[in-house]
Amino acid sequence: MGTAAVGRSSTTLVMAVAILASFVAFLDGSVVNLALPAISEDLSGGLATQQWVVDAYLLTLGALILVAGAISDAFGRLPVLRIGLLVFGLSSLACTLAPTAGVLIVARGFQGVGAALLVPSSLALINSGVGPDEQPKAIGTWTAWTGTAFVVGPLLGGVLVDTLNWRWIFAVNVVPVAVTLILSQRLVEPPRTAPRPRIDVPGAVLAAAGLAGTVYALIEGQRLGLAEPVVAVALGVGVGGLLGLAWRETHTDHPMIPLRMFAVRNFGVGNLATTFIYAGVSMGMLVVALFLQEVAGFSALTAGLATLPVPVLSFLIARPVGVLAGRYGPHLFMAVGPVIAGVGYLLMLTTGPDFNFWTQMFPGLVLFGIGLSVTVTPLTSAILAAVDREQSGIGSAINNAISRVAGLVAVACTGIVVSGQLDYAAFRRVALVTAVLFIAGGIVSAVGIRNGEHHPDRVTPEAAAACCDRVTAPPR
Numbered sequence: 001m002g003t004a005a006v007g008r009s010s011t012t013l014v015m016a017v018a019i020l021a022s023f024v025a026f027l028d029g030s031v032v033n034l035a036l037p038a039i040s041e042d043l044s045g046g047l048a049t050q051q052w053v054v055d056a057y058l059l060t061l062g063a064l065i066l067v068a069g070a071i072s073d074a075f076g077r078l079p080v081l082r083i084g085l086l087v088f089g090l091s092s093l094a095c096t097l098a099p100t101a102g103v104l105i106v107a108r109g110f111q112g113v114g115a116a117l118l119v120p121s122s123l124a125l126i127n128s129g130v131g132p133d134e135q136p137k138a139i140g141t142w143t144a145w146t147g148t149a150f151v152v153g154p155l156l157g158g159v160l161v162d163t164l165n166w167r168w169i170f171a172v173n174v175v176p177v178a179v180t181l182i183l184s185q186r187l188v189e190p191p192r193t194a195p196r197p198r199i200d201v202p203g204a205v206l207a208a209a210g211l212a213g214t215v216y217a218l219i220e221g222q223r224l225g226l227a228e229p230v231v232a233v234a235l236g237v238g239v240g241g242l243l244g245l246a247w248r249e250t251h252t253d254h255p256m257i258p259l260r261m262f263a264v265r266n267f268g269v270g271n272l273a274t275t276f277i278y279a280g281v282s283m284g285m286l287v288v289a290l291f292l293q294e295v296a297g298f299s300a301l302t303a304g305l306a307t308l309p310v311p312v313l314s315f316l317i318a319r320p321v322g323v324l325a326g327r328y329g330p331h332l333f334m335a336v337g338p339v340i341a342g343v344g345y346l347l348m349l350t351t352g353p354d355f356n357f358w359t360q361m362f363p364g365l366v367l368f369g370i371g372l373s374v375t376v377t378p379l380t381s382a383i384l385a386a387v388d389r390e391q392s393g394i395g396s397a398i399n400n401a402i403s404r405v406a407g408l409v410a411v412a413c414t415g416i417v418v419s420g421q422l423d424y425a426a427f428r429r430v431a432l433v434t435a436v437l438f439i440a441g442g443i444v445s446a447v448g449i450r451n452g453e454h455h456p457d458r459v460t461p462e463a464a465a466a467c468c469d470r471v472t473a474p475p476r
Helices: 011-043 045-074 077-097 101-129 135-146 150-161 176-182 199-226 231-248 259-263 265-294 300-306 309-328 331-350 361-382 389-418 426-448
Strands: none
Touching: 011 045, 011 077, 011 101, 011 135, 011 176, 011 265, 045 077, 045 101, 045 199, 045 389, 077 176, 101 135, 101 300, 101 331, 101 389, 135 331, 135 361, 150 199, 150 300, 150 309, 150 331, 176 300, 176 331, 199 231, 199 389, 259 265, 265 300, 265 309, 265 331, 265 361, 265 389, 309 361, 331 426, 361 389, 389 426
């Protein structure tokens, strides 16, 4: 098979590269939560180390994903995706060999850099390389197959942690990275049809400083106290960076975050809903994994098997939901799905010292899996349909950044909700907060998302299948 240009090559090849590129990042995320107790026991550091192993990755991913999306739009999806894969693969090896918690945390940060480069580029490949009539189905397929990472992850992670050690969960990234790099060589970038956008470097620096300082203060403030000088300085830098970013983005001709995108109703409302939904996903699944092992006494493998309903349901439901959302619109799915997920966590409020997984947690996990599967594909489709194809990298990056930053802050705040000690009462508090976050996301979607209501130069997911082959940008 010869080299094919993105946009003219077979949908199958484009989808294979997009799915595999995202798969490595999602696989890593699904494995790490199960390995946290083993990492903490081996390298010490307690809850703070566990939080930073998760947040170092989310921090660099969230801080850099916006500028990575802009770089993808400026220099091409495929070159940026390939660089991201190389960085991700090398940093995975560094995690595998990390001798201390500090080295592991730094390596996890570099993993986030790689993921920031490859995740928006992979979705942008779908937006630019798949026709609008196939896009809802393609996004559903992408969601379903990348969701298999959450099936493979817990099983593979549990086996590796229990039979070998936690280091192998990072080593397994090398194979999908290599396969994706090989397949990507059979695609080439299409000719550019618009001027190359400029990159807002000062905005990227302010975003990174604002996120890093704020998250450091949230995590270390629980241990050291906000009065500790290093925490106070970090908080000042973080807040200052975020305020500076807000000013910068409204006073430059080339913002990293094009605020005009948010004028499209479904794009703005969809990203607000994303904030609540992904904060709930990150906080809820992290604490479920820790609770099952550290409180309920499950092994890593058993805990992985226990959470299988979520990814299995995603694999089975995401693609058909994508087709239905393309036909009937995203409103109903985005309104009902998060509420179902929230009710799932409300069912987990029955957990107690007489813990029974099948009656106290399994029904909630099933509902959570159904609700999340009903939500994700329509949410992604609605947001991407509001983005000019020339800006699909930054549009995808904005949504990814919001979801990652929401997860980042939620994980950082987990220690506050838990109050330093994870037990049955603490788990019930987290379950309640998680349920509230999901239900809030459903309410936002119910009130704000519209079927058939769009900017004059935009088409909605359901309309895209019936009309034009390009979604144009709002007036400058």
